[in-house]
Amino acid sequence: MSAQLLTSGVIFGLSIGSIFFLMAIGLSLCFGLMRIISLDQLLYYSVGAYLTYSLTLVTGNVWLGVLGGVVVAGIVSFAVERLIFRRIYERELTFSMITSFGVLIGGIGVIKFFWGVVPRPVPVPLMAQIDIIGTEVPVYRLIVVAIAFLVYAGIWLFLNRTITGKAIRAGIENVEHVEGLGINVSRLFTITFIIAGALSGLAGGLHAPLIMVDPSMGLEVLAFVFMVVIIGGLGSIKGTLISAFIVGQVVSLGSLIYAPLAQMAPFAIMLLILLVKPTGLYGSPLLKR
């Protein structure tokens, strides 16, 4: 493999890992705090991408489109939390999984109704290339990586510096005790769900210029995002970041070596890690119901 191919492979892996990371945080936080498996995050990802597509058509500015995508994804997730999840927090994990899958499939139907089934292209907002050790690398991909790190820092500050963040961390440890303090847990749930939805929307918006936007785009990344969450350890943001980059690299470099490997290798790695550490890289053994 040439050095150029390797460099661009690594950059590709970092950017795709960043997208996985942005989606996986939401899934991970929702499981950590509310003990739900929120497959509908993949819907907010598509919503973010479609809004980016449409707003880019209208305004001519992709960044405005992404911003709109984040906002609308946040609003849609807020509505879904209020109307649906609120009623099922007490239920079994499988119940939330099936319900959220229903929301995802229903949402995809709504997207098809509004935008049709034809895949839509979104222009890359920045065509510039930059030279990294002799390889031309698209600046946009680097920006995606930078945004993922910014989000990581923001989430870290939120969880470690604000009272709401501390309450969320306390809730990941033991929701009943947080409730026992008289803290409004249902509001914490809503805030967490909106953050998750908005970040999924951000992932979709940022991913849109790199792929074709189509109604079932969420289903295509589903398996990878799940792997990221499981490898990283449920409820751990740091673990999620690290595992997102691992999965990103495996997908990217794997496909350079032998295309079918890209689909398979992450599963192999996930199984290996689970064999050694069943809670994932940073999963806390505390996370039991």
Place this chain on the structure above:
Amino acid sequence: MSTEIIKTVGVTKCFGALVAVDRVDYSLRENEVAGIIGSNGAGKTTFFNLVTGYYPPDEGSIFYKGRDVTRMTPQQRVALGMTRTFQLTSTFDNLAVIDNLVLVYFRAHRDSTLLKLLLSTCRRHRNEDKIVATLETFDLQHVRDRLVKNLSLGEKRRLEIAMAVLAEPQVLMLDEPLAGLAESEIKVILEVLGRRVGKQTILIVEHKISHVKDFVQRLTVMHEGRVIADGGYEECLSDPEVRRSYWQIDTEQEGSKHAAA
């Protein structure tokens, strides 16, 4: 007579065939310092759980300041000013000591607008007078920034009680606050609690009667779900029914506690 703050009328709780709490009538007056003792499985913790709302009673009613709270959730009762610490510790292991206190403080004096809630940083609250004073009272300054999971059992218990006190509850309910602690730590905790006497209604469950006998003004003895004696320390101990089971309580319990620790 000061006012009655908690009153139960005939509360009963069964677990299957076992009657864990059996038609208990109990009342607690404002600023009273009362103790409940009883052997293992006497139903003390279950009684606490009924009063705080973690279990609904099968029969009977619970009143808080004359108001029927029998059907209220724990959260609603906490909002009315009741609180307690848990027999199992209710602190948060992965947060620093100070942040555990901030969470409690914040609940007690909360700002309800969403934006303020999202943006209020812990740092701003860390130096609140009440939090600083609480750290001092419970001798926790030196571990202020330590994660709770790295505390000793004594420090952790002090934090737990500190959290309960900081929430400014009408009734401070403590379930075995001294369990598993060394004599020196027990002294610190009793000393700290002693400062609240007269300002606060305190209800304390304890195995070892010897520890609380100078502390409580009134004692209630439970046995197999029932209250078998209620009154002053001497009065309780001279009661024939208590005498029959009392020696079990103190001698046997001391033994089993050490075995458990």
